[in-house]
Amino acid sequence: MSVKTTRPPAGTALRVLRRDGSVSPFDASKISVALTKAFLAVEGGEGREAAASSRLPHLVAELTAQVENSLSRHANHESVVRTEQIQDLVELALMRGGHHEVARASVLHREEHGSAQPAEPETSWHVKDSDGTLRPLDWTRVAHVVGEAVAGIEGASAEPVLAETRRNLYDGITAGELATAQIMAARTLVEKEPGYSYVTARLLLDKLRGEALSYLAGTPRQASQDEMADAYPGYFRDYLHRAIELELVDPELATFDLGKITAALRPERDPDFTFLGLQTLYDRYFLHHGGTRFELPQAFFMRVAMGLAIREDDREGRAIEFYELLSSFAFMASTPTLFNSGTTRAQLSSCFLTTVEDDLASIFQSYKNNALLAKYSGGLGNDWTPVRGLGAHIKGTNGASQGVVPFLKIANDTAVAVNQGGKRKGAACAYLETWHIDIEEFLDLRKNTGDDRRRTHDMNTANWVPDEFLRRVEADAEWTLFSPDETPDLHELYGNAFAEAYRAYEAAADRGEVKVFRRVRAVELWRRMLTMLFETGHPWITFKDPCNLRSPQQHVGVVHSSNLCTEITLNTSADEVAVCNLGSVNLARHVTGEGLDLARLERTVKTAVRMLDNVIDINFYTIPEASRSNLRHRPVGLGLMGYQDALFELGVPVASDAAVEFADRSMEHISYFAISASVDLAAERGRYASFEGSLWSRGILPIDSLRLLADARHGDALDVDLTSTLDWDALRERVRTTGMRNSNVMAIAPTATISNICGVGQSIEPLFQNLFVKSNMSGDFTVINPHLVRSLKERGLWDEVMVSDLKYFDGSLGAIDRVPADLKRLYATAFEIESRWLVDAASRRQKWIDQAQSLNLYIDAPSGRKLDELYRYAWHKGLKTTYYLRARAATSVEKSTLRGTDGKLNAVPAGTGGTSTVPAGTGGTSTVPAGIVSPVAPSPSSVPGPLAMLGAEAAACRIDDPDCEACQ
Known part of the structure; x- marks a missing residue:
């Protein structure tokens, strides 16, 4: 196996910071020499024999290339890497490759010989500002900022953060590298003490303050948290003026009574973020110019609040009321609202649902509409059921239709092309009713095999399932597929009216009055639907009749689909999106x-x-x-x-x-x-x-x-x-x-990103793991359940051994003997609980909701019988929709001796923390719980509609796929 090396970008000279504080150019050959010596020392004669046969040099070259690839990500942001970081990456490469004895020997050697104390900051050392000027390194300020960061955080102290920071210092360090050194020092401690997530966020906040204040002042400026208490009002006025000047913010905001507005700012809430929350805001939400962020957290929340209050009679009073709700994390608006409120293009809505009519002009107009709606961060749900199926007659050309699939391919590519200004990937979901003649091809759209021209690898898909179909499944009866050009009213009907019309069309087909139709066994089609859901994660299962029969707006239209995340159930037509x-x-x-x-x-x-x-x-x-x-x-x-x-x-x-x-x-x-x-x-x-x-x-x-x-x-x-x-x-x-002001009032969305901002679990989700690494567009973040840590501390059970056990058992308490049974039950993870509990809770919620809820379902060891029973149970319990099917990853939390992560961070560059992750599927372990258990054994079912087996291409939703932004 060969490994392609990704070289650092041109002009980047990667340097190595040694333990004595000196800096020298990076030399990959030294890694190769060290690896060769390590193999020879551990493997003895066998190692020398391998070296003689040229196998060892080839192996060493591969491992060296892996380390260089990891370092190249670092070189994209910073130019200095520590010796310890390189050693960490070498050991991780050895672990990935299965060379455990060599890795273990390396770890032991470092503990015995590499424990030299980091150099104390020299009084003559300097920091290089962005304009290239040098100023003396102010260690007193560093200590003060770290002291502020740990203040009030139980279990956190300044000493380990300062000690780790010292290890990253050298003369001529840049201001950005100095800030990053403090952030990464605290970040490595999160897995042992959750409070360090807040410490890390506060250190990132200090970096952000320096960035914002320097930008607005036009000269390097810094301010500690306590200094900002008095400086925030003046900062806010400067920030607002500059944002309006840059045409990023609506000039109308400047007409508010800024005295009242600035008096209401709560600077003391800036430190309330976790690291994941603040990093997410930094990367994707805060206003910036030329890549420089100049919007601080309370300014962000106030900008959003002012934008939402801009047409109120008492604008200032309402803005302050809205701000209090947002900044206290009691309520959070959706991502498009946070992105765009108060800006010059205030597209604040989250979801758009459309129906595509059965003519070429409508189809291509739908592509344009999708692009315009997605441009400003809208998620899309497209109802494609009216488009005639494969083989249907086209009167205008006297030809036969190619069906809906080729058009879906174009819709897929449109979603990819319009990526919402780089803030998040464009995302759409196509819906098709179960009676459509193209339903079987629709089921295959996300497969990785077959004709790629009839695949949509980037677009979500969902089945829009009428009750009549599930009645046929339970009766083991036949199901008839039609082309909508011959059965147009089926699209507009639901409940008993749909069932009667559907049976009438079946009778017409028997009389030869319908040209395009096909009969299938309902159980067989249901089997394919669930098999594809397991193999590809799509199409999702959503239920047409509950969505319509319980819709408050059934007097003026029909719900033809849900949205991107399956919680919206609103009417659509050719005239209304x-x-x-x-x-x-x-x-x-x-x-x-x-x-x-x-x-x-x-x-x-x-x-x-x-x-x-x-x-x-x-x-x-x-x-x-x-x-x-x-x-x-x-x-x-x-x-x-x-x-x-x-x-x-x-x-x-x-x-x-x-x-x-x-x-x-x-x-x-x-x-x-x-x-x-x-x-x-x-x-x-x-x-x-x-x-x-x-x-x-x-x-x-x-x-x-x-x-x-x-x-x-x-x-x-x-x-x-x-x-x-x-x-x-x-x-x-x-x-x-x-009367009501709003036709619909409630819907439970996934909230993946705004939950990160607020530092809580997303939506109605059960806990995924008690210790894991979350990946999203902002990078990789160690996440540990603070509630569990608090409980374990109360019982005297929180220690290094417990951290190791949680890693070893993939964040589960089940196999850790010394944990009491009541805690195991309270902190059971998503795959340790029976999915029916999630459906039961969702059923109780659904009775109160006028729309729907994004409900993910978790199955530890999927089988045909389990999926069949689970989804029919959801139907019987009155659910309107379901979302992703999630199954346990084949990979797990990194179990090497290395700590933390080495994610891609924008504000905090990759590779600066002496830690690393393993890509899914590269050797049995991964910090990113990704993918799904590979082939499961067939499981016969005792209920109607059995699934004989689930396919071998195991690919249900990746719970933390950083490239999947559907639910972010």
Whole structure:
């Protein structure tokens, strides 16, 4: 096997910082010599024999190339690397290659001979500023900043951070390298003490302050956290002026009463971020010019708040109210809102849903619309069901159609081409109903084999499944596939009306009145759907009839698809592109050990709904169909995040009746408060235009609409708890008489990125692992469950051995004997709990939600029987949609002696921390839990619709794939 070496970019001279503080040019030959000596020392005669036969030189060359590749990432950002970092990378390359004895000997040799104390900073050493000037290294300031960073953090102290920082110093170090040295010093300690994540973030904040203040002043400037307490108001005025001057921010923001605005800033909240949260903001959210960030956290939150309050009567009062919610992490707006609020192009909406009509002009117009909608960070859901299928007659050319798949290929490439300004990859999801004649080809779109012209490797796909199909699966009956040009009304029908029309078309086909159709066994098609879901992660399973029968807006249209993340269920047509505006309550900020803080939750929800409603009027619409739809119906989607953190705070295991009950009660209160808030807005601002005739206008709330679904299923295919605890009758009457401001109010989105910002678990997800490395566009981050660490400390169980055990057992407590059973149950990870608990909790939430929820399902050892039972169980429990199927990775947490990670960081350059990760699939271990267990054994099923086996191409969703931004 050969390894291609990635050389550092031209003009980059990589240098090595030695233990004595001297700096010398990097020389790869020294790595080769050291590796050769290591092999000869461990393998003795065998090693010399291998060397003589030229096998050893070849092996050494490969390992050296791997180390150079890792170092090249570092060279893209900085020019200096420490000796210890090179040794770390060498040992990691040995571990990856299976040369464990040689790696172990290297580690022992370093412990015995390489423990020389780092040099103390020389008083004559200098720091080089960005303009090339040299100034004396101010170690007193370094110590002060580190001292501020550890202040108030339990278990953290300045000494280890300062000691590690010293090891990175040399005369002439750049200001950027000095800041990075402090950040990386703290970062290496996170796995032993979660509090160092906050320390690392505060050190990154110090670097950001220097970057922002220097940019605005035009000369190098620095300020500590305590100095910024007084400096923030002046900074904010300078920042706003420069942002407007650069045409990045709406000039209207300068007309606010800046005295009131700056007096409300809370500089003390800047240190509240975890490292992952602040790094994410730095990389993707903060305003910058020429790559230099000049927006500090509180300025960011205030800019977003002012943008959302720009049309309020009391602009300053509302902006401060919104700012308080955002900066305290009680509620967080969605990524597009955070990106663009207060800017000159305020595209704040998250999701867009479209229907593609069956003519060439409409199809190519849909590509243009996708590009315009995605340009400003919108996620797309496209309904492709109306497009005629393969073999259907084309009247205009008297030819036969090539079906929907070739058009989907173009849609895929459009999503790739429009990457949202580099902030995140463009993303779309194509939906197709299960009766479409092209459904079997649609299932294959994400396969890695076959004709690549009929594959969409970058676009998500989802099945839009009617109830009639699942009835046929359970009855082991036949299913008929049609082309929509011959059965157009099937697209517009649902429930019993769909079933009757569908059966009528089957009879017409039997009479020869339908030209393009095909009969399949429903069980066989269901088997293929689940097999492809396992093999490729797509298409997702979503249910057409619950989405429509429970839709408040069924009087003015049909829900033809969900969105990119399967939580939005809004009507679409040729004339209306559905738009939804999202934000999420941080449930972790609304619980105490006693339960939900209902008073605070009500205040948060009321303000959040107002913020989301404001988005509709402020929003920059790129196409008229979106503007027309959004202003007419005014849908918003209030969701939640931090659900697992709330359970930890309450001491409730996710796999328990108590957790299911908490999901029910918490969502009931959110639903009650959200609907009430929309009624209040209707009284203040007026009802939404299409209110009359809606379920709302008939006094039918989400909890009531379940009876519509039960009636359509004749009571034999719906198993949903209808318990409620609040005074819904009074609210029902208010809704009916006063009206609603918004056609839809609730939807639970994935929240992967905004949860990172707030430092909590995403959405309604169970904990993935207690210790792992998370990868996203900002890099690789050590994540350790702070709730678990706190519990282990309380019982005297947190120590170095526990860290090692967590690594060895991939973040699971199950096999660690000394951990008590109650903690194992409380901190059980996603793959250690039965998926039915997740469905049960989701079912309880769904009864309160007028839209849907992004629900990932986890299976430890997938089999045909498990998938069949799980997805039919979700249907019986009344779910509207499901999202990714996640299965355990074949790879696991890095188990070498090395610490931490070596991720790609923009503000914190790669390779500066003396740590590294292993790419998935390169030797049995990986810090990135990626991929899925390779082929599973066939498992016969005892229920109707068995799956004989799951395919050999195991590729369900990669839970932390840094290139997958669908749920970021």
